[in-house]
Amino acid sequence: MSKSFLEVDGLSKVYPDGQGGDLTVFEDVRFALEKGEFVCIIGHSGCGKSTILNVLAGLDEASSGNVVMNGKEVKGPGLERGVVFQNYSLLPWKTSLNNIVFAVKARWPKWSKDKVREHSERYLKMVGLDHALNRKPSQLSGGMRQRVSIARAFATQPELLLLDEPFGALDALTRGVIQDELVKIWEETRQTVFMITHDVDEAILLSDRIFLMSNGPNARIAESVKVNLPHPRSRATIFQNPAHHKIRDYLVDFLVNRSGSAQPEEDGSPIVIDPSAGDAAPKPVPAKPDTKTETAARAVNA
Numbered sequence: 001m002s003k004s005f006l007e008v009d010g011l012s013k014v015y016p017d018g019q020g021g022d023l024t025v026f027e028d029v030r031f032a033l034e035k036g037e038f039v040c041i042i043g044h045s046g047c048g049k050s051t052i053l054n055v056l057a058g059l060d061e062a063s064s065g066n067v068v069m070n071g072k073e074v075k076g077p078g079l080e081r082g083v084v085f086q087n088y089s090l091l092p093w094k095t096s097l098n099n100i101v102f103a104v105k106a107r108w109p110k111w112s113k114d115k116v117r118e119h120s121e122r123y124l125k126m127v128g129l130d131h132a133l134n135r136k137p138s139q140l141s142g143g144m145r146q147r148v149s150i151a152r153a154f155a156t157q158p159e160l161l162l163l164d165e166p167f168g169a170l171d172a173l174t175r176g177v178i179q180d181e182l183v184k185i186w187e188e189t190r191q192t193v194f195m196i197t198h199d200v201d202e203a204i205l206l207s208d209r210i211f212l213m214s215n216g217p218n219a220r221i222a223e224s225v226k227v228n229l230p231h232p233r234s235r236a237t238i239f240q241n242p243a244h245h246k247i248r249d250y251l252v253d254f255l256v257n258r259s260g261s262a263q264p265e266e267d268g269s270p271i272v273i274d275p276s277a278g279d280a281a282p283k284p285v286p287a288k289p290d291t292k293t294e295t296a297a298r299a300v301n302a
């Protein structure tokens, strides 16, 4: 059987619960990513999304299970995996261009100065910041800083890009603009991306597939939802596709009604759903009051 680009098998994370016992945040998380896919993961607060992303980044260790990328086990951070966090981590003393140059030089130490600069400028241009290349982070808005972070991550062409709610701290208008930039840069580079978001519309705009996590403790990746919408996508027109509504309704129903009880396949792999083909919820349960609906409402309203 052919192997996928990234294989995650039987991942769990257990913390001491502070009362002498254990708290299993998530367990038996398994999934695979193919090269060039854009996959978002959605789930209520605390189910373990950031922990999973940090394990993929090599910044955290799972309590059990393993992550294999390109046939090699992930055991720590590496240049082949790039991470963008919610709070942009730019070097404050360097200009936006030099923040990218710094990373590009580290990635390709043998490149000439001109080549490094030309490459870095190209990526800044992709996020619409060619006019601000000599500004330092303190002279940029929050949205502009996050665009530099995204340009830097893509510029180093990691084999896997890990984005942890990269737009979480931005206002809705700025967020929309940067979502468009991300669509554009991804259409151009087709890099493999794994991204956390709480925003269902953002997930539909960007993803090929959306992983849905059940609530913690003992959270699982219960379902993998196909986003069968043509590329290139645009925020302005994506709503006109009837499949968009079906996917959106499916995701919202999961978050509001089913995330407390959803289960993956018996072998632990996520149940594959294609709402645009009319797939119904695999194990429907009646709606019940859920203390976590607040997050779901945030996701719906975002």
Ligand SMILES: Nc1ncnc2c1ncn2[C@@H]1O[C@H](COP(=O)(O)OP(=O)(O)OP(=O)(O)O)[C@@H](O)[C@H]1O
Binding pocket: 015, 016, 025, 043, 044, 045, 046, 047, 048, 049, 050, 051, 052, 216
């Ligand atoms: N060092 C720690 N000790 C104990 N529990 C921890 C520790 N770090 C994280 N946790 C717990 O692990 C769980 C998962 O955290 P994580 O940040 O991965 O969730 P998340 O799904 O990304 O949440 P959010 O959507 O709010 O960002 C949380 O319940 C958190 O309280």
